[in-house]
Amino acid sequence: MKSLILTILLAAAVCSAGDKKSRPTGEAGNENVDIYATPLLDRDQIKEAVGAEMPAGIIAVRVRIVPRGEQALSVSRDDFEIISHKDGQRSGAFGPTQIAGNATMVVRTVAGNDGMYSGNPNGPVWGGIPGTMGRPRQMPGGGGAVGSGTSGTTEAEAKTQEAANKKENPLVAILADKMLQDKETKEALSGLLYFPLEGKQKLKDIELIYKGPAGRLIVPFAFK
Numbered sequence: 001m002k003s004l005i006l007t008i009l010l011a012a013a014v015c016s017a018g019d020k021k022s023r024p025t026g027e028a029g030n031e032n033v034d035i036y037a038t039p040l041l042d043r044d045q046i047k048e049a050v051g052a053e054m055p056a057g058i059i060a061v062r063v064r065i066v067p068r069g070e071q072a073l074s075v076s077r078d079d080f081e082i083i084s085h086k087d088g089q090r091s092g093a094f095g096p097t098q099i100a101g102n103a104t105m106v107v108r109t110v111a112g113n114d115g116m117y118s119g120n121p122n123g124p125v126w127g128g129i130p131g132t133m134g135r136p137r138q139m140p141g142g143g144g145a146v147g148s149g150t151s152g153t154t155e156a157e158a159k160t161q162e163a164a165n166k167k168e169n170p171l172v173a174i175l176a177d178k179m180l181q182d183k184e185t186k187e188a189l190s191g192l193l194y195f196p197l198e199g200k201q202k203l204k205d206i207e208l209i210y211k212g213p214a215g216r217l218i219v220p221f222a223f224k
Contacts (some may be wrong), residue, residue, distance in 0.1 A: 004191035025203060026221040032214035033073060034066040039208075039221055041201055049192060052174045059098055059197045060206060063180055064190045069214075072184040079212030082195040086205040093193040101168070 067073040077093040180191030
């Protein structure tokens with residue numbers, strides 16, 4: 001009898017631990033939407049969720065969107081950003097081809113609204129090749145800074161250059177299958193979002209930002 005009771009108690013403890021592990025670590029909401037999210041920072045966690053090995057420097061966030069209004073809500077990965085208060089990293093969600101595609105991303109600094117450039121306008125900034133996640137870096141150019149000396153706003157233009165005669169990485173299809181889908185829905189929608197985030201990060205240091213049609217929400221994370 002004692003053995004049976006001990007077995008039941010151990011099983012209950014395991015179930016409780018499993019429920020706690022799967023519970024969202026962050027949530028936010030308003031009258032239009034509820035958002036539940038769990039960042040996966042550990043590479044083994046990411047591999048288990050995705051079903052494949054991910055490149056270094058990419059994290060996944062498991063997101064559940066629950067519309068609350070009577071109208072269908074338009075959901076897109078472009079509605080989300082992640083920010084690290086530890087080191088100031090900030091990025092929108094990446095698509096599968098940005099992570100595992102054959103393209104090289106080229107980013108060029110352009111003038112802001114006040115007509116000024118930040119840094120050298122003639123030296124292009126080359127972003128990391130997808131799959132390597134190297135940080136963008138300024139290449140040499142022939143010009144200097146433009147403007148009167150005060151700081152101006154800076155924007156980035158990005159385009160991709162497809163590598164010729166290369167087969168598509170199988171990881172692209174896997175990531176697309178697990179990704180939060182772009183769609184209009186009245187029902188709850190779940191999926192993964194992928195963000196570039198380098199270095200060792202803690203849950204308390206990062207936040208998920210939603211800035212979609214349902215309003216602006218900040219989802220902080222912490223162990224619960």
